[in-house]
Amino acid sequence: MANKSKLPAVVPALGGEASLNRYLAEIRKFPLLTPEQEYMLAKRFQEHDDNEAAAQLVTSHLRLVAKIAMGYRGYGLPVSELISEGNIGLMQGVKKFDPDRGFRLATYAMWWIRASIQEFILRSWSLVKMGTTAAQKKLFFNLRRMKNNLEAFEDGDLSPEHVAKIATDLGVTEDEVVSMNRRMAMGGDTSLNVPMGEDGDSQWQDLLGDEGPLQDERVAEAEERDVRHALLSEALETLNDRERHILTERRLTDDPKTLEDLSQVYDVSRERVRQIEVRAFEKLQKAMLKLAGERRLIAT
Numbered sequence: 001m002a003n004k005s006k007l008p009a010v011v012p013a014l015g016g017e018a019s020l021n022r023y024l025a026e027i028r029k030f031p032l033l034t035p036e037q038e039y040m041l042a043k044r045f046q047e048h049d050d051n052e053a054a055a056q057l058v059t060s061h062l063r064l065v066a067k068i069a070m071g072y073r074g075y076g077l078p079v080s081e082l083i084s085e086g087n088i089g090l091m092q093g094v095k096k097f098d099p100d101r102g103f104r105l106a107t108y109a110m111w112w113i114r115a116s117i118q119e120f121i122l123r124s125w126s127l128v129k130m131g132t133t134a135a136q137k138k139l140f141f142n143l144r145r146m147k148n149n150l151e152a153f154e155d156g157d158l159s160p161e162h163v164a165k166i167a168t169d170l171g172v173t174e175d176e177v178v179s180m181n182r183r184m185a186m187g188g189d190t191s192l193n194v195p196m197g198e199d200g201d202s203q204w205q206d207l208l209g210d211e212g213p214l215q216d217e218r219v220a221e222a223e224e225r226d227v228r229h230a231l232l233s234e235a236l237e238t239l240n241d242r243e244r245h246i247l248t249e250r251r252l253t254d255d256p257k258t259l260e261d262l263s264q265v266y267d268v269s270r271e272r273v274r275q276i277e278v279r280a281f282e283k284l285q286k287a288m289l290k291l292a293g294e295r296r297l298i299a300t
Contacts, residue, residue, distance in 0.1 A: 011058060031060065054094055065113055090109050144184070147166075232284075232288065242276065244280070246266075
């Protein structure tokens with residue numbers, strides 16, 4: 001039986017930041033795979049525990065890992081360590097990948113890559129810095145993106161309007177937004193535009209390039225959204241009309257209705273609306289898991 005828990009030995013060594021430019025140059029030498037090649041290699045690994053096939057699947061996606069890791073470079077951690085953690089996630093994705101489900105490896109593996117990197121970041125940041133609740137973690141991983149969308153990325157303290165907007169969108173308090181913004185500002189930033197080496201003529205992003213086939217991440221994100229939307233739509237059909245309407249109005253709209261609003265629509269108590277909402281949500285979750293399993297979107 002092949003040892004599927006370790007990265008293939010052919011993955012280039014990645015030590016500290018000093019070796020990052022060399023690593024990025026080396027991983028560009030690994031050939032990308034056509035859909036047909038990817039399918040055949042995945043079947044070989046799945047059916048015969050072929051480590052050589054696994055190695056080709058991994059190495060052909062190392063640039064995808066690097067691109068994803070660069071997106072987390074603002075959390076004050078060495079990029080080389082983020083990439084190393086992402087590579088571990090990639091191997092887990094390869095291990096669980098089912099080529100017969102109809103999607104490319106990048107679509108599936110990117111979940112594992114991001115999860116591995118995010119878990120590493122959460123372990124590395126102290127609980128005192130980033131908080132423990134689900135809402136605080138959501139704030140931690142979305143604050144930089146939202147600041148950029150608000151064109152407030154270079155700001156120190158956010159304006160009251162920006163604080164209110166972010167707090168409302170992420171479901172946290174304004175004090176949490178202010179506190180997290182200040183704590184994250186202390187973490188530093190490592191830009192893709194920082195020159196490499198002594199000559200300063202090249203930058204990290206130059207080594208990653210943007211070749212056509214390396215649009216896998218954008219394609220994967222689009223496929224992921226389409227799949228989840230289709231699953232949600234189909235799962236909603238398993239609910240009766242009242243359950244579907246209440247759940248949609250409470251959890252699936254930008255302007256959710258209150259329990260009081262819906263209690264008046266259906267002439268029942270607010271507590272009864274809440275019970276229907278909870279039951280409908282549980283039914284929806286079960287339906288989505290069942291549908292995902294049928295489509296082999298969940299590795300077993």
